[in-house]
Amino acid sequence: MKNKNSSISIKVLVLLLFVATSLNLEASNLKTVNDDSKTYIKIWVDGMACPFCAYGLEKKIKKIDSSGDFFVEINEGYISFSVKSDKIPSEEDLKKTVKEAGFFARKIETSDKPFKPIINE
Amino acid sequence: MNRLIISGIISVFWVTSMFAQGPPIFTETPILLGLDGGGIRTFGRFISKENATIYVQPIGIPYNIGSKTQIGTVLRFINKNPNGILAQSGIGDLIFFAKRQLFQKDGKGKTFRLIAKLDQVLPTAKTNTTPSIGSNSWQSQLSLVAGYVTLKYGLYGQVGYNVTTNNLPDNIIYNLGFVYPLLPQKYPPNQLNMNIGINGNFFTDINSNTILASGGIQWITSKTVLFETGLQIPIVEEVPDVQKTNYVLSFGTRILIF
Numbered sequence: 205m206k207n208k209n210s211s212i213s214i215k216v217l218v219l220l221l222f223v224a225t226s227l228n229l230e231a232s233n234l235k236t237v238n239d240d241s242k243t244y245i246k247i248w249v250d251g252m253a254c255p256f257c258a259y260g261l262e263k264k265i266k267k268i269d270s271s272g273d274f275f276v277e278i279n280e281g282y283i284s285f286s287v288k289s290d291k292i293p294s295e296e297d298l299k300k301t302v303k304e305a306g307f308f309a310r311k312i313e314t315s316d317k318p319f320k321p322i323i324n325e
Numbered sequence: 326m327n328r329l330i331i332s333g334i335i336s337v338f339w340v341t342s343m344f345a346q347g348p349p350i351f352t353e354t355p356i357l358l359g360l361d362g363g364g365i366r367t368f369g370r371f372i373s374k375e376n377a378t379i380y381v382q383p384i385g386i387p388y389n390i391g392s393k394t395q396i397g398t399v400l401r402f403i404n405k406n407p408n409g410i411l412a413q414s415g416i417g418d419l420i421f422f423a424k425r426q427l428f429q430k431d432g433k434g435k436t437f438r439l440i441a442k443l444d445q446v447l448p449t450a451k452t453n454t455t456p457s458i459g460s461n462s463w464q465s466q467l468s469l470v471a472g473y474v475t476l477k478y479g480l481y482g483q484v485g486y487n488v489t490t491n492n493l494p495d496n497i498i499y500n501l502g503f504v505y506p507l508l509p510q511k512y513p514p515n516q517l518n519m520n521i522g523i524n525g526n527f528f529t530d531i532n533s534n535t536i537l538a539s540g541g542i543q544w545i546t547s548k549t550v551l552f553e554t555g556l557q558i559p560i561v562e563e564v565p566d567v568q569k570t571n572y573v574l575s576f577g578t579r580i581l582i583f
Contacts, residue, residue, distance in 0.1 A: 251431030
């Protein structure tokens, strides 16, 4: 009887270990997914008065580490792009980048969802 | 023949206006954007005069130093074909230029900017032919360029003074340009722009004034390629009839490479 109880205890222990290991793996996977997730940045840019001029800004933004999904809404006066969530530039750096391209960053927003459906990416 | 040299002086400064980084075609722009590096630009000009035809084909290489300063150089191939005399061709005087932004005020979809621009012409071209390809004159021009640009239109102005040597007349330049986009603005660009304006030259030493009315069209095909063409006709030209300009036909491309 004692041996039977002991055997059951071992089985329960093994089961718990298996569940715990699985949960841990699941958590690790989630962490990996989070590391690869994107943050979307929207910058309201003053002075963007001609589409031809915005190309310099695009080139500057594309130099930002992990940036992608870039687009310009010239008539609305903003640009948007994505970066890896663990590589979000500071607001100060973003303003500096826009200034170096010859424009003025009036307002910066971030989101975990795209600001606009991206069609041509 | 002196008139051909003066035409050369005028063409130097019309040619340097090709460094506008977008509209307008015949007036300088104060917007130092769109390059952020280097590109190659061409802006061929066919000048029909009563006593000659002149063709100028420049290649310009501008370079941005930061967002407020630009330097560059212009190489030009020139062909002068006077009536009754053998045509002459060659590389024209070398031009260096520098632009520095002095003022910038931005808003949503609009900007006002003011720059100072210095053009320096070096008399490097040959002058031992008739007509001469080079001006044989050091020329320095300092000008102010202002522009108010919105998504709906662009208004540009330039005024400058050109100092010359070797008994060539100094001149004041004054240009006005208006640009109107014919298609909705979008990015990447695919745009047609209508350009109208005037281009004036007043030669101070001889009290001679020339004003050309300008019209043209630009086709911006992508982020990096632009085609443009335009026609200029004189509306004021205080020169002897035989030296008068019939028209100036221009065509060119601007291609950003880097």
